[in-house]
Amino acid sequence: MSERFGMKSYMKGAALLTIAALIVKVLSAIYRVPFQNLVGDEGFYIYQQVYPIISIFVVWTSSGFAVAISKMLADNDCILDPLERNQKRSSTMRIVFRYLTVLSLLFFAVLFGGAEILAQLMGDTQLAPLIRTGSFIVLVMPALAILKGGFQSRGIMEPIAYAQVLEQAVRVSVILAGTFIIMTTTKSLYSAGQMAIIGTVIGEVVGFLLLAFIFKKRFGLFKDKKQQQRIESFPVIKEVTLLSLSVSMSGLLLLGYQLVDSFTIYSLLIEGGMEQTIAKETKGIYDRGQPLVQLGVVIASSLSLAIVPLVAHMNKKQEGRSAIPFIQLTYRASVLFGWAASLGLILIMPYINAMLFKTDALSEVLMIYVLQIVPLSIILTFTAILQGYGKLKKPALFLIVGFILKIILNVLTINLFGVLGAAIANNLGLLFTALMLVFYLKKMTAIQLAPASFYKKIGVASFSMAAVILVWLQFVPTLLNQYLSPRFVAVIASLTAVCLGAFVMITVIAKLRVLAEKEWYLLPFGRRMAVYQLWLNRKK
Structure with a gap:
């Protein structure tokens, strides 16, 4: 008792x-x-x-x-x-x-x-x-x-x-x-x-x-x-x-990448002939992507915090349900939400950039920057899963190699592409680590993480969301520009596009049953999504 x-x-x-x-x-x-609004980009x-x-x-x-x-x-x-x-x-x-x-x-x-x-x-x-x-x-x-x-x-x-x-x-x-x-x-x-x-x-x-x-x-x-x-x-x-x-290690990973940027971006921009104040402002604008990425991986963070004790407990059990279904669900949820967050931010980046940070400067760089949400979501959850299995050395090795790759790519690409090179280096370093973790876990457990139909359904949901948002943003800003200030237009365009895009994405995901109702119940705050999915797919 x-x-x-x-x-x-x-x-x-x-x-x-x-x-x-x-x-x-x-x-x-x-x-x-x-x-940032108080101190500006510099x-x-x-x-x-x-x-x-x-x-x-x-x-x-x-x-x-x-x-x-x-x-x-x-x-x-x-x-x-x-x-x-x-x-x-x-x-x-x-x-x-x-x-x-x-x-x-x-x-x-x-x-x-x-x-x-x-x-x-x-x-x-x-x-x-x-x-x-x-x-x-x-x-x-x-x-x-x-x-x-x-x-x-x-x-x-x-x-x-x-x-x-x-x-x-x-x-x-x-x-x-x-x-x-x-x-x-x-x-x-x-x-x-x-x-x-x-x-x-x-x-x-x-x-x-x-x-x-x-x-x-x-x-x-x-x-x-x-x-x-x-x-x-x-x-x-x-x-x-x-x-x-x-x-x-996984918590230090993003900070490690930011540390590399601190020691390379500004100095390399200066070496490339950029004026000091402009170089500082450029690095400051590039850093706008960090809070966006942090918000984008919140769901992956919650999954990683919840999955460690669950996998460890299931792994120790001699009988009954294994940890495999939970691992499969965690992978699919992290990919689903990581990709949805990335795609959503990319589609509305110029407007959300202006809404939050006053200007839409370097929006194309930030579009590339936020793509790291997908591999980062996988890294956070998979290092947590492997931690639950008691596997620490190999994940640490993959994280270190990805970090070294980031350093090398920063030095090579910033001279060629400016801060865009640093964003590309982030994505490639994290993608390498994420793929290595996926291959290692699959080799260790011999499981299929997700069927091909899962990716097809995400593709349909993504296309639907993108189409709706792009059409919406063709009309709303044009209609409001003659009445409101540019930043206020960005606020309305961003918030309405986020709500509309999220509704479309959630509805298509629920209609196609990308995750089963019982799986939604296992996720943080997934109960309402399960109810909505049951209502949407009810037999008439």
Whole structure:
């Protein structure tokens, strides 16, 4: 009875953590729009140059070390003797904390002391103060990872969910409020960028303080040294490092690609003869694609968060239903929603670009940029599936090779095509990784991920949506241009096209039964789609 209650509590906490993670991702994408509107493309470039460096440590801590620590502590809890279990748990946490402290001090020294060098490598020495400010975030890393891992290992997810939402809310509030004050007073773009970095640091600190308060209230922060047991440090350090990198690899992937762009795009554009201000604005416009991609992969992110425990549970079962049907459903859902999001954004890009960011500049580049939503959706879900199977090395290798491919292609293509080359490099690097993951999983499980009819039905739905949107956009803007401002026209055209396109896509998908009703019920928020599909295909 207690076991069932424990599992029920755990699943409830996991669901809450999934919702919190989605809220954080949506907030992370949305705040960039008002921020860009406040600082313009040059100001957006300034922030986006430093953002990947700082966020890599945030992601590594929250979804890497925390998960690795929780797994190690959960494995430790299998020890039957309570005294030995408590002693080993205490010793493990002490070793990991000391290791992370050394690691964070090392990273802090590199970022703070090497800020000038990093800024020079990016081609813009004025970025050094922003890098120094952001370096303070790594000092929170050890305690934050230990606290999150401690909660997760006990199956207590609620505090982590609350902390994630709170830290993101504080971060966004500080960024937007601080930037507004700076832009209405000094109007310094680099100061506004520094304020955005300060907001990220403050958000992490607030999240840590909340977790520390809850942890101390429940368990107490300090353990009696008599309860500690001497264990070998190196195996613990090795395990937590490899596991944290493997677990957070897919989350670090997009940030890694952005980091490559930070070190290559601006400097290569300058080398190609572009004037500095124009190069900064061009990079800033290119960076507009990032929040669009983040929103486009929200569904894939929710699938990846939900699929890991499911696949792991099904894989351990000796009898009953295997994980194969869930893997097939996850693949089809990620391709379906990833492609629908990509195609929709491509069709309305000039209008959504102007609606969100004031101008429709470089819309053709952003059309290519958002294509990465499809391979990225597959990568997020497939790394999660393979994680559920306990396969971490091969996926990590595929991600690293794709990352190296991105670096090489950036250097080769930016000189030829400008920022369009960087967008192409993104797509090719991610596509390589996605294909390798698909081939590896198919070889491992010998399954057919989707029948040919699935792709044909998506093709029909895509053609229907494209036809309706293109016809709609031929008339609406022309009709409204004589009465409204260009940006207001873009707002109306974008929102109406999104609603119309989504309705057509959903209706055709439901009519053709691309996914069965029982499959919709298994997806996040799929219940209403199942009901609509049943109503649409009812026998008259």
